[in-house]
Amino acid sequence: MSENQPSLPTFDRSDVLQGILMPSASNRSASAHYTNKSYQDQSHQQLHSSTPIYKEGTKRNSFNMSSLSSPSISSYSKYPTNSIMYDPQQYSFSRTKYSPTQDHSSKVSPGRLISSPPRSYTPSSARQQLSEMEKSTIQKQRRELQLLIAELQDRDRELNEMVASHQKQMLAWERDRQRLLTLEQKCTRLQGEVKNRNDQVRSLTTRLKVIQSQDQSKSCALQTTQKQLEQLSEKASASSMQLSELQEENGRLNALVQNLTNKAAQLEGREHELLTIIRLKDRDLTDATSHITELSAKFKKLDFAHKESKHSAASGKKEVSDWKNRYKEIKKEAETLKVELEKQAHMNLEQKVEMGKLQEAFKGVERELELSAEREKRKDQLIQLQHSKQERIDAELTTLRQAYSRQHRDMSLLQLNLESEREKSREENKENENPMLTAPSTPRTSRTASPLKIEGISPLGTPRRNGNGQEDGETESVMTKQTEDEAEEEDAFSDTTEDQLLDTGEGDASPTTKLHKLLSESRQMVANLEQSTLPPYIQDSPKTGGEEESESMQVLQEKNKRDRRLKKLVSFAVFSVGWLGQLVFAAASMKLVSKRKLDS
Numbered sequence: 001m002s003e004n005q006p007s008l009p010t011f012d013r014s015d016v017l018q019g020i021l022m023p024s025a026s027n028r029s030a031s032a033h034y035t036n037k038s039y040q041d042q043s044h045q046q047l048h049s050s051t052p053i054y055k056e057g058t059k060r061n062s063f064n065m066s067s068l069s070s071p072s073i074s075s076y077s078k079y080p081t082n083s084i085m086y087d088p089q090q091y092s093f094s095r096t097k098y099s100p101t102q103d104h105s106s107k108v109s110p111g112r113l114i115s116s117p118p119r120s121y122t123p124s125s126a127r128q129q130l131s132e133m134e135k136s137t138i139q140k141q142r143r144e145l146q147l148l149i150a151e152l153q154d155r156d157r158e159l160n161e162m163v164a165s166h167q168k169q170m171l172a173w174e175r176d177r178q179r180l181l182t183l184e185q186k187c188t189r190l191q192g193e194v195k196n197r198n199d200q201v202r203s204l205t206t207r208l209k210v211i212q213s214q215d216q217s218k219s220c221a222l223q224t225t226q227k228q229l230e231q232l233s234e235k236a237s238a239s240s241m242q243l244s245e246l247q248e249e250n251g252r253l254n255a256l257v258q259n260l261t262n263k264a265a266q267l268e269g270r271e272h273e274l275l276t277i278i279r280l281k282d283r284d285l286t287d288a289t290s291h292i293t294e295l296s297a298k299f300k301k302l303d304f305a306h307k308e309s310k311h312s313a314a315s316g317k318k319e320v321s322d323w324k325n326r327y328k329e330i331k332k333e334a335e336t337l338k339v340e341l342e343k344q345a346h347m348n349l350e351q352k353v354e355m356g357k358l359q360e361a362f363k364g365v366e367r368e369l370e371l372s373a374e375r376e377k378r379k380d381q382l383i384q385l386q387h388s389k390q391e392r393i394d395a396e397l398t399t400l401r402q403a404y405s406r407q408h409r410d411m412s413l414l415q416l417n418l419e420s421e422r423e424k425s426r427e428e429n430k431e432n433e434n435p436m437l438t439a440p441s442t443p444r445t446s447r448t449a450s451p452l453k454i455e456g457i458s459p460l461g462t463p464r465r466n467g468n469g470q471e472d473g474e475t476e477s478v479m480t481k482q483t484e485d486e487a488e489e490e491d492a493f494s495d496t497t498e499d500q501l502l503d504t505g506e507g508d509a510s511p512t513t514k515l516h517k518l519l520s521e522s523r524q525m526v527a528n529l530e531q532s533t534l535p536p537y538i539q540d541s542p543k544t545g546g547e548e549e550s551e552s553m554q555v556l557q558e559k560n561k562r563d564r565r566l567k568k569l570v571s572f573a574v575f576s577v578g579w580l581g582q583l584v585f586a587a588a589s590m591k592l593v594s595k596r597k598l599d600s
Helices: 014-021 027-048 124-431 436-448 451-455 473-506 511-532 547-600
Strands: none
Touching: 124 547
16 A cells, blocks of 8 residues: 555544443343444544535545546445544454353453442342342343344444455555656656757757857957057157156256155144143133232222231220220139149149059950950851751752652552552452351461561661761860760660561551551651751850850750751651552552462
């Protein structure tokens, strides 16, 4: 089949099987569902085909198939040419697969055909009634399936016959079409060659004509050029005489130009000097006029002052007499002031002694300020260390959150797998419930009940970490106490995790519920760690040396507590990862046990 061949309609096997195996209450509902689905598929394919549907006996206006050498296709014109290919071998059904004697309970699960009752423990009589009802419904549905399969086989045969005839017609039509295409290609090729040859002949003839005309023009041009050369030789002799005369005149003119340029340069220098002199004289004139105006203003002021001085001389005589009287009074006051000055001198000596003492105290205060500045620097260094440690803790928290989300996804998947396997095992136990199989079924359940004991893996296989983070020499005693507290807390955590493991191995609860508990504990630990990672607020009020040392010790203790909590969280994450691995192993063992049951 070529690539341009149109495809025929196909049917999806999954849709057909879903229509056959749909859970139904009666024969009519199942057959009606399947017939409706098949008609919907046929209508969908007809709508998506490129050519319209034609009935038998009608003619197509788009393409005349009678012109080609092929058998008549009027009886098969109702199927579109560009529809999807149908493979009859792919969807052929054999009656031997669905014989009434065979038992298909292993292939088709009863949970799909019949809605299962609620999962609860009932008496043996109720179970027998349910099994009889299930068997009767299964037999009815088998009969329905056989009828449907017979109908499908008839339809397959009809479709196969239609497809075979349609394919033959399409092959003949394609052969004729390919022949026509090859002939058209040959014709176009030959026509193109003829056109190329004609174009070449025309171009050659035009070139010959052009070359002949060029030869004639060149001969004429030679004659004209010879005449022009003779004229040019005569002109060259005359121009050589003129050049010699012009060169002599040019030398004279160059000498004159040099003399004139020298004179022009001298005149320009003289002009610049005169301009500078004129500017200086203008400045002198402006200064003189301003000086004259100032002198006239001063003269007027002096006249006014002379008049005022005459008036002030008369008033000065009166003031002298007044000043004499005041002088006498001031002498008396000066004597009294001398006595007061002597007293103040004694007071100044005493104050100088006090100032020396105050200077010594000021120096001590400066020393204390320097010490406080050093303490503040140390505080800043501690704050920077806290920030860096907080960033590390945030990075570890992000990694732990990612691991927690992955564990949550794995847990949900494992839970779904376990529930599906348990449902399957319960259904199989109900079907295969016999007095002979009750005895051997108990050890298998006991095997699958404790996957942790089968594997023998201890989830607490993580190495313990002893905190030895000594940062300063002054806090060695505090760090030793904190390391002892860390060891005690880690021992307590390991004991609690071991007790939890023992409880999970011996209890009746499922492993998924235990894993839920572990994840809730990890959430609480993460929340506590986030609250503890907040940096402590440092007060700006002045404090003594003892208070600052106690604050630094508290900061170190808080850091060590955070480190301990982080170590606990990491060990808990490792423990949860081990628990997940054990759950995976338990799920695998459950699958193996279910497969063995099915095989048996």
